[in-house]
Amino acid sequence: MDKKLYTMIVYSENIAGLLNQITAVFTRRQINIESLNVSASSIKGVHKYTITAWTDEDTIKKIVRQIEKKIDVLQAHYFTDEEIFSHEIALYKLSTPVLEREPKVSELIRRYNARVVEVNPTYSALEKDGTTEDITSFYDELQQLGCVLQFVRSGRIALTKSCVERVNEFLAEREARYLRAKQNEAAR
Amino acid sequence: MSNKETITGAEALMRSLEHQGVDTLFGYPGGSIMPVFDALYDHRHILNHILVRHEQGATHAAQGYARASGKVGVCLVTSGPGATNTITGIADAMIDSTPVVVIAGQVGTSFLGSDAFQEVDLVGITQPITKWSYQIRRAEDVPWAVARAFYLASSGRPGPVVLDFAKNAQVETFDYEPTTVDFVRSYIPVPDTDSMSVIMAADLINKAQRPLVLVGQGVELGNAQDELRAFIEKADMPAGCTLLGLSALPSDHRLNVGMLGMHGNLAPNVKTNECDVLVAVGMRFDDRVTGNLATYAKQAKIIHFDIDPAEINKNVKVDVAVLGDCKDTLRAVTDLLVPAKHKEWLASFAPYAEEERVRVIEPEIHPGHGPLNMGEVVRAVSEATRNEAVLVTDVGQNQMMSARYFKYSRNRSIITSGGLGTMGFGLPAAVGATFAVPDRTVCVFMGDGGLQMNLQELGTVMEQKAPVKMILLNNNYLGNVRQWQAMFFNRKYSFTPMLNPDYMKIAEAYGIPSRRVMERSDLSAAIDEMLSTAGPFLLEACVIEEGNVLPMTPPGGTVNDMLLEC
Numbered sequence: 001m002d003k004k005l006y007t008m009i010v011y012s013e014n015i016a017g018l019l020n021q022i023t024a025v026f027t028r029r030q031i032n033i034e035s036l037n038v039s040a041s042s043i044k045g046v047h048k049y050t051i052t053a054w055t056d057e058d059t060i061k062k063i064v065r066q067i068e069k070k071i072d073v074l075q076a077h078y079f080t081d082e083e084i085f086s087h088e089i090a091l092y093k094l095s096t097p098v099l100e101r102e103p104k105v106s107e108l109i110r111r112y113n114a115r116v117v118e119v120n121p122t123y124s125a126l127e128k129d130g131t132t133e134d135i136t137s138f139y140d141e142l143q144q145l146g147c148v149l150q151f152v153r154s155g156r157i158a159l160t161k162s163c164v165e166r167v168n169e170f171l172a173e174r175e176a177r178y179l180r181a182k183q184n185e186a187a188r
Numbered sequence: 189m190s191n192k193e194t195i196t197g198a199e200a201l202m203r204s205l206e207h208q209g210v211d212t213l214f215g216y217p218g219g220s221i222m223p224v225f226d227a228l229y230d231h232r233h234i235l236n237h238i239l240v241r242h243e244q245g246a247t248h249a250a251q252g253y254a255r256a257s258g259k260v261g262v263c264l265v266t267s268g269p270g271a272t273n274t275i276t277g278i279a280d281a282m283i284d285s286t287p288v289v290v291i292a293g294q295v296g297t298s299f300l301g302s303d304a305f306q307e308v309d310l311v312g313i314t315q316p317i318t319k320w321s322y323q324i325r326r327a328e329d330v331p332w333a334v335a336r337a338f339y340l341a342s343s344g345r346p347g348p349v350v351l352d353f354a355k356n357a358q359v360e361t362f363d364y365e366p367t368t369v370d371f372v373r374s375y376i377p378v379p380d381t382d383s384m385s386v387i388m389a390a391d392l393i394n395k396a397q398r399p400l401v402l403v404g405q406g407v408e409l410g411n412a413q414d415e416l417r418a419f420i421e422k423a424d425m426p427a428g429c430t431l432l433g434l435s436a437l438p439s440d441h442r443l444n445v446g447m448l449g450m451h452g453n454l455a456p457n458v459k460t461n462e463c464d465v466l467v468a469v470g471m472r473f474d475d476r477v478t479g480n481l482a483t484y485a486k487q488a489k490i491i492h493f494d495i496d497p498a499e500i501n502k503n504v505k506v507d508v509a510v511l512g513d514c515k516d517t518l519r520a521v522t523d524l525l526v527p528a529k530h531k532e533w534l535a536s537f538a539p540y541a542e543e544e545r546v547r548v549i550e551p552e553i554h555p556g557h558g559p560l561n562m563g564e565v566v567r568a569v570s571e572a573t574r575n576e577a578v579l580v581t582d583v584g585q586n587q588m589m590s591a592r593y594f595k596y597s598r599n600r601s602i603i604t605s606g607g608l609g610t611m612g613f614g615l616p617a618a619v620g621a622t623f624a625v626p627d628r629t630v631c632v633f634m635g636d637g638g639l640q641m642n643l644q645e646l647g648t649v650m651e652q653k654a655p656v657k658m659i660l661l662n663n664n665y666l667g668n669v670r671q672w673q674a675m676f677f678n679r680k681y682s683f684t685p686m687l688n689p690d691y692m693k694i695a696e697a698y699g700i701p702s703r704r705v706m707e708r709s710d711l712s713a714a715i716d717e718m719l720s721t722a723g724p725f726l727l728e729a730c731v732i733e734e735g736n737v738l739p740m741t742p743p744g745g746t747v748n749d750m751l752l753e754c
């Protein structure tokens with residue numbers, strides 16, 4: 001089957017140890033996680049994981065269901081690149097003497113729309129956001145000029161193109177159904 | 189008025205267990221759980237604690253208890269080695285969907301992470317093999333954690349839950365109030381049933397010429413044995429059972445065509461690759477059932493009834509998935525079925541059943557001469573109990589032979605380690621079962637290897653006078669492995685012959701009545717003696733050393749290509 005880069009978005013309760021459980025579903029199936037970002041979501045007490053992995057659709061579906069099965073996971077969905085807006089951020093530390101000597105470096109910084117966040121006589125720090133391709137190609141070009149001292153890249157974060165965070169509806173629906181069931185029980 | 193009362197975490201655990209209706213627990217004390225055992229002493233008349241001889245025994249006993257009764261089995265152990273000794277049982281309960289709650293002591297929270305005496309990261313170790321694993325760090329969390337543990341273990345697809353109980357939380361006090369949990373917002377125990385899937389399933393079955401039903405343990409877990417019967421009877425569909433589903437349908441039911449899988453019956457396996465609609469109910473297409481997936485039921489439309497969405501399309505791609513509790517979904521689909529007759533299709537199973545009977549079954553259960561066979565011992569015991577006993581098995585040839593030749597007439601009558609295949613499971617599981625169903629005869633069949641893996645539980649049997657009818661099928665070999673060596677490794681018997689002790693002397697040391705049978709002519713009297721003796725009994729049957737379990741789908745083979753001899 002066709003392998004693609006899938007982005008999985010997982011919402012969970014904010015509970016210690018869940019990250020392990022989620023990544024274990026990938027590792028058990030020998031799928032490498034390409035990037036992983038975990039943070040508080042816009043909903044209080046709910047954590048959001050953005051995970052990317054190269055795999056086929058059959059496998060990603062099974063992984064989603066196995067992750068969703070974890071007790072404290074609220075929802076898991078997978079997306080292809082066409083279904084999301086995604087972004088990464090990267091930091092580059094360059095040698096200031098090379099930067100000053102080599103005009104091509106400043107040209108690259110402008111072309112790639114990177115932001116200078118620090119300059120001192122030894123090194124300069126740049127920040128750049130964008131797609132994975134954009135960020136790596138900027139790195140590759142800088143590397144050719146021999147000026148990169150350090151480089152770090154964040155995991156991908158993503159927004160879905162569909163308008164609302166589905167987890168909101170999910171939570172509302174879960175609570176409402178439980179209340180309805182309780183009321184029916186009481187009525188009986 | 190509030191009914192709050194200030195008590196310790198340990199006392200709260202006792203009250204919380206009683207609040208859950210627990211009346212039996214299996215355990216073993218130690219340093220980090222002493223406050224709990226101290227509290228338990230004062231509750232011992234309600235919470236009957238069975239002292240096992242090894243914590244692995246406690247988990248298997250809890251499993252046996254849960255499988256026989258449908259209730260949650262409970263274990264109570266200490267931290268460190270006590271906790272790690274439960275791992276095999278927890279993994280076994282996970283893969284076989286058995287509701288158990290394991291409560292383990294843990295060092296105090298101020299010691300956590302410091303490699304303190306008898307500290308292990310139990311939550312970390314057990315997360316991948318539990319439905320839920322939780323560390324109780326504060327006394328006030330006890331009622332909630334226990335309520336949640338029982339709710340999670342027993343609802344939806346059941347499974348094991350671990351509570352790791354820090355020692356400080358056992359001794360600290362708080363205002364106790366009984367708590368119940370029946371809702372966890374992130375957990376959907378029973379998924380919604382799509383009404384379209386019900387219609388589509390019924391439609392496929394109504395159009396089927398050659399339907400075949402696969403019955404799994406889900407039918408027993410869902411308490412849907414009657415619904416299953418109505419379902420297959422209305423559409424006149426033959427049904428095969430998985431190892432764990434064997435007693436969900438009586439063996440002598442007209443439509444029961446036998447056991448599925450590697451050592452199952454010939455007819456249902458062959459017919460899996462001839463049916464036009466395959467209907468799986470509460471089973472998970474385990475590789476021991478399907479053999480080679482690339483050649484499994486490719487000709488059939490497949491319908492899968494399950495409570496766990498993660499099982500759908502996991503191993504076998506299906507055409508219709510009917511999610512939900514099979515007690516409800518079977519009923520809903522049955523309502524839409526048109527009564528049918530599949531006379532010819534049903535009759536087409538007979539030649540295969542007959543071939544197996546003549547070539548495999550008869551020689552196994554009525555050999556007439558030569559050494560005793562496992563199958564004949566099993567069938568004789570089964571019949572002597574009027575096929576009404578609970579069968580517990582260990583793992584190996586003894587397991588396959590007892591599953592094949594025992595007969596089932598009542599629900600929840602087979603307790604065996606299916607998914608994990610845990611040697612040593614049988615004896616403690618049988619002990620647990622006797623506490624769950626004291627009115628039923630519990631027979632456990634074990635090999636000489638497996639009995640010795642938890643032999644120490646004879647101490648529990650002795651102390652509790654647990655009425656376990658123990659049948660040792662002694663072939664002086666790790667027989668199952670020896671059979672594979674004979675078939676696939678050129679008869680190179682690498683470390684499978686085994687020097688055995690005198691089991692009669694062992695039984696005697698424990699004060700357990702026993703009998704050894706070597707001759708066919710002595711078998712029936714010995715079985716009668718075993719069944720008429722009150723309390724436990726060990727029957728050692730010295731069986732053929734190099735016997736083989738047949739038929740067999742070789743590993744990686746195709747279901748309709750079973751070997752009848754080797």
Ligand SMILES: Cc1ncc(C[n+]2csc(CCOP(=O)(O)OP(=O)(O)O)c2C)c(N)n1
Binds near residue numbers: 609635638669
């Ligand atoms: C704990 C454990 N260790 C090893 C195995 C592998 N194994 C499966 S069957 C078997 C042989 C069992 O021998 P015995 O208990 O004498 O039963 P028999 O097959 O002879 O009836 C072994 C070693 C296992 N299933 N479980």
Ligand SMILES: [Mg+2]
Binds near residue numbers: 637663665
């Ligand atoms: Mg043996």
